[in-house]
Amino acid sequence: MADKQISLPAKLINGGIAGLIGVTCVFPIDLAKTRLQNQQNGSRLYTSMSDCLIKTIRSEGYFGMYRGAAVNLTLVTPEKAIKLAANDFFRFHLSKDGQKLTLFREMLAGCGAGTCQVIVTTPMEMLKIQLQDAGRIAVVKSPPVTSVCVVSIAAQRKLMPQAVSPGGPVEVKSPTAMQITRDLLRQKGIAGLYKGLGATLLRDVPFSIIYFPLFANLNNLGKKGAEGPAPFYVSFISGCVAGSTAAVAVNPVDVIKTRLQSLTRGSQEDTYSGVTDCIRKILHNEGPAAFLKGAYCRALVIAPLFGIAQVVYFLGMGEFILSFLPKRSD
Template identity: 90%
Template sequence: MADKQISLPAKLINGGVAGLIGVTCVFPIDLAKTRLQNQQNGSRLYTSMSDCLIKTIRSEGYFGMYRGAAVNLTLVTPEKAIKLAANDFFRHHFSKDGQKLTLLKEMLAGCGAGTCQVIVTTPMEMLKIQLQDAGRIAAQRKLMPQAVTPGGPVEMKSPTAMQLTRQLLKEKGIAGLYKGLGATLLRDVPFSIIYFPLFANLNNLGKKGGDGPAPFYVSFISGCIAGSTAAVAVNPVDVIKTRLQSLTRGSEEDSYSGVTDCIRKILRNEGPAAFLKGAYCRALVIAPLFGIAQVVYFLGVGEFILSHLPKRNN
């Protein structure tokens, strides 16, 4: 975020607005990323992001690319709000008398932000992945009707997010929604440690004056570069997280008992390159998401909304 002081309510609004706009714009690419990461050797349906999107439109229609979007749009506001506001909070807490933060303190602030956000991120990703991958499983079932069997707690052809939530809570309690929490932490904490310091330093390079904010295009480009860099850096963990959180898979596809088991089986059966599956999709998703977030902060959308709310008379 820019270095100007922003009230907490404005931070929350800015983070939420940025998340809603960003998810709407890039969700189809995120769907392709999930399906590419989940397909294993011997059960490949898609050769690339474009191939995945084309086949999705053909078999599921245009809105098939937005499977699981409702979950994201519902939960992305608190998720992004927590992430962005927490980073600003920790940066403010670590700074003394407005002095520039050291790189270590910037990384610690990012670490705090990444840790806070998993409260919302884990169940959001858990539900989203089931809905996004349902089309891939259905396509496999058509091609290999005897080879694909449901492997999770939900045995519905097209479950909704509410059906999934109720089933998971009934069978496994709240822990069902937090499957893959460890992998989510392993992804989101390093992501934030890389992203926030990198953005802050890139953004500072574009400042025209010593105290004034950088031009909005500098914030946008800095957000895109920092976001895509961090996304690619943590993609191996994102692959692990996606695999662990997938409840339904083909009968010939591996299942995993934990992070270590997942790493071992991927290395043995698919090779190291499998950890880069969907990396370019993830970069294409994250870059505009955080570029948009920085522009929303720069434009002061939250401050504008708050300034036009009717004031109470005491």
């Protein structure tokens, strides 16, 4: 009997739909994660995720929580499509006559998926981080308001409406994603969009090595029989558990990646020349705990994101859509 073939177009459609739905649901938490990871000891504005979201709404309005969402929604479709489809592709070709994959082969398939996705992930996150962190940078760069200040707060708002205290309105005049892209391409070429590629690989490859085997094994535990997919709620829970576990495990590298990809900083904030320099400065100036910044935010982002993704994926929406297309006769 011939091996069961996988439909790559259907897998790509499933991954794309899953990414769009998931990102729309969890983007504000992702914004909080970026801002928490980027703030350093000398420019601490937020004490927690809830504090960050409250201050963001107060200073930038409700839609401030979705700053950078357009970039994410545009590129998450190919990113998630590549990630999920590549994992299926590698699992299919690593299996022997349809037999269950060994743990090592599952991890190898995850490694391949994580490596493939960085083609889209790196420029997507490079642009998203600049837009997400614009509100924090506007406040960090604003002049401090003290009791001995001669100019009144009202006068400061007239002079610098884009830079007032975190509790008041902030008019964030950040460039658009297209402007950032054009500037990077003009100044540094395609390499500008791929700044932080090494750190992205160090994050996404281990993430996929942990996530995909863990999800597959948890999902298999929920199957009622040897054949057929697990119920949708089992896929959702398995995706949430596997996603949050992998997210927390690689959070230290995510902090490094976020810092390296941030182009604008406050005057008191460190700059980094590479992964090693970033690790050294964070350890020296902020201590080991800094590598866990935003860990619970990242877990809250990844858990529902991959839970939703796996449900959409296993519902086979791509196969359903393709079923309406006319079949080519040989």
